[in-house]
Amino acid sequence: MTRFHHRLHADKAGREIFVEAAIEAADSVDNGLELRGVESVFVGNFSDDVFEKQSHTGAMMADWLGLNPRPAVRVEGACASSGVAFNLGVQAIASGLYDVVLVGGFEKMRSQTTEQVTDALAMAADAAYEASVGFTFPGLYASMATAYFHKYGAVWEELAAVTVKNHRNGALNPKAHFQSDIMSTAAKAGESKGIKFKDELEFLRSSFNPVVAYPLRLFDCCPVSDGAAAVILAGDDVARKFTDTPVIVTGIGQASDTLALHDRSDFTSMRATRVAAESAYRLAGLSMRNIDVADVHDCFTIAEVMATEDLGFFPRGQGGKAAVEGVTGIKGDKPVNADGGLKAKGHPVGATGAAMAYEMFKQLRGEAGDHQVAGAEVGLAHNVGAAGATVTVQIFRRG
Amino acid sequence: MSVAFTVQAFNEGLSQGKLRGNRCMKCGRLHLPPRPICRGCGSRQLEWVDFKGAGQIEAFTVIGVPLSGFKEMCPYAVGIVKLDEGPTISGLLLKEKTDDLRIGDRVQIAYVKGQDRTMLGFRAA
Numbered sequence: 001m002t003r004f005h006h007r008l009h010a011d012k013a014g015r016e017i018f019v020e021a022a023i024e025a026a027d028s029v030d031n032g033l034e035l036r037g038v039e040s041v042f043v044g045n046f047s048d049d050v051f052e053k054q055s056h057t058g059a060m061m062a063d064w065l066g067l068n069p070r071p072a073v074r075v076e077g078a079c080a081s082s083g084v085a086f087n088l089g090v091q092a093i094a095s096g097l098y099d100v101v102l103v104g105g106f107e108k109m110r111s112q113t114t115e116q117v118t119d120a121l122a123m124a125a126d127a128a129y130e131a132s133v134g135f136t137f138p139g140l141y142a143s144m145a146t147a148y149f150h151k152y153g154a155v156w157e158e159l160a161a162v163t164v165k166n167h168r169n170g171a172l173n174p175k176a177h178f179q180s181d182i183m184s185t186a187a188k189a190g191e192s193k194g195i196k197f198k199d200e201l202e203f204l205r206s207s208f209n210p211v212v213a214y215p216l217r218l219f220d221c222c223p224v225s226d227g228a229a230a231v232i233l234a235g236d237d238v239a240r241k242f243t244d245t246p247v248i249v250t251g252i253g254q255a256s257d258t259l260a261l262h263d264r265s266d267f268t269s270m271r272a273t274r275v276a277a278e279s280a281y282r283l284a285g286l287s288m289r290n291i292d293v294a295d296v297h298d299c300f301t302i303a304e305v306m307a308t309e310d311l312g313f314f315p316r317g318q319g320g321k322a323a324v325e326g327v328t329g330i331k332g333d334k335p336v337n338a339d340g341g342l343k344a345k346g347h348p349v350g351a352t353g354a355a356m357a358y359e360m361f362k363q364l365r366g367e368a369g370d371h372q373v374a375g376a377e378v379g380l381a382h383n384v385g386a387a388g389a390t391v392t393v394q395i396f397r398r399g
Numbered sequence: 400m401s402v403a404f405t406v407q408a409f410n411e412g413l414s415q416g417k418l419r420g421n422r423c424m425k426c427g428r429l430h431l432p433p434r435p436i437c438r439g440c441g442s443r444q445l446e447w448v449d450f451k452g453a454g455q456i457e458a459f460t461v462i463g464v465p466l467s468g469f470k471e472m473c474p475y476a477v478g479i480v481k482l483d484e485g486p487t488i489s490g491l492l493l494k495e496k497t498d499d500l501r502i503g504d505r506v507q508i509a510y511v512k513g514q515d516r517t518m519l520g521f522r523a524a
Binding site: 132144261 | 468472490502520
């Protein structure tokens with residue numbers, strides 16, 4: 001995967017960062033893999049139509065990777081686009097049609113203003129019945145947060161614990177968009193105005209952290225990033241040709257839900273996450289207790305809290321407390337988003353699901369560097385489209 | 400011939416001061432906005448229903464970074480209201496001061512005239 005960043009890829013087009021990620025994937029194969037050995041390509045992308053005025057990006061990537069006439073498709077499931085692309089790649093191999101496929105995703109968002117990005121992201125919600133009354137995408141998650149606080153008596157400080165943890169993790173990940181923890185960020189921000197913050201919460205409560213959609217502040221939201229990620233999938237019977245230490249996909253799941261948040265019976269939990277996870281756990285023959293490391297979809301801090309409950313890691317209403325108590329830290333009992341999560345690693349929408357698979361590959365081979373979870377053997381990736389209308393879950397095991 | 404259950408028909412209802420959804424004639428489930436297929440039983444036999452527009456706030460937010468079409472209103476509150484008839488729907492929450500909104504607050508429908516359309520809103524009952 002490329003580093004996720006707001007400036008680094010300013011001079012490159014989407015196709016160029018995708019090719020960069022695909023080349024890294026192919027070149028990192030232990031026993032070598034010619035890109036030409038890829039039989040089909042699945043490209044996750046949310047909105048290049050808007051961001052770069054470019055559609056038809058499946059064929060474009062096959063073209064730019066020198067793979068014509070092999071089939072390629074662009075997959076769109078909002079922020080879960082490449083989580084869906086990944087599952088389709090697994091299904092294509094399981095069908096027996098292909099031995100080797102490339103799945104990935106990309107998004108080039110930073111050519112747009114904040115207002116244009118806000119408008120584009122709202123397209124993933126229900127344009128006719130949500131955006132029409134002024135709901136922004138952060139606004140939908142903010143509404144989940146007010147409902148969650150009300151139901152469980154939870155407080156914003158629990159969300160702040162997610163922010164602090166994920167920025168701390170991002171500082172350990174060279175691919176992350178933000179590579180500084182909250183105290184370093186606070187020190188730098190305060191310097192210009194001669195302010196010294198005594199702790200993270202003082203900074204996060206300050207005017208340096210304005211409200212985007214109450215109760216969510218800027219640091220409750222993932223950044224707008226450019227980036228691409230890609231992984232190679234190979235069938236069981238050929239994988240050992242390429243490496244002695246493959247990472248095995250042992251379970252996948254996907255579910256849908258209503259596009260409009262208001263059409264659901266519960267705003268504090270995502271049914272699609274529960275259904276997708278149930279499928280992945282069942283196929284893998286594992287339960288939440290077996291998961292050593294997880295990347296969950298934290299586009300907003302409240303999303304991580306809800307995800308850790310819906311995946312079964314913690315009881316309902318306890319996800320925030322788990323973050324406060326350090327249970328989800330890299331050295332905690334249930335490490336979540338050791339790579340910084342969307343919150344600090346960044347969220348080039350269409351690249352995120354593939355970047356989670358990339359992270360699991362590194363973690364389970366013990367190659368995650370400074371953010372390695374010690375001894376991780378089983379990992380889980382959880383990718384959410386918009387406010388939970390598309391969700392994918394994958395379970396991985398060290399081979 | 401009856402009017403199709405479309406976004407356009409729903410919006411025309413709003414412009415006439417009506418909150419219109421539909422009811423499944425097989426299982427009785429209510430839908431707001433109207434849908435072509437019942438979410439409960441899959442039936443395609445549905446009939447129009449006018450909602451009274453009274454209900455309570457189930458979830459809300461106050462937007463600090465708005466959509467391009469809502470800049471002049473910012474900051475504004477928006478949320479999800481559970482109507483007394485059962486269904487929940489998104490709407491603007493009209494309030495002078497947005498800092499004392501509470502989940503459970505009783506609200507009543509307000510039709511908010513925009514430049515070229517009428518938006519669904521609610522104000523304190």
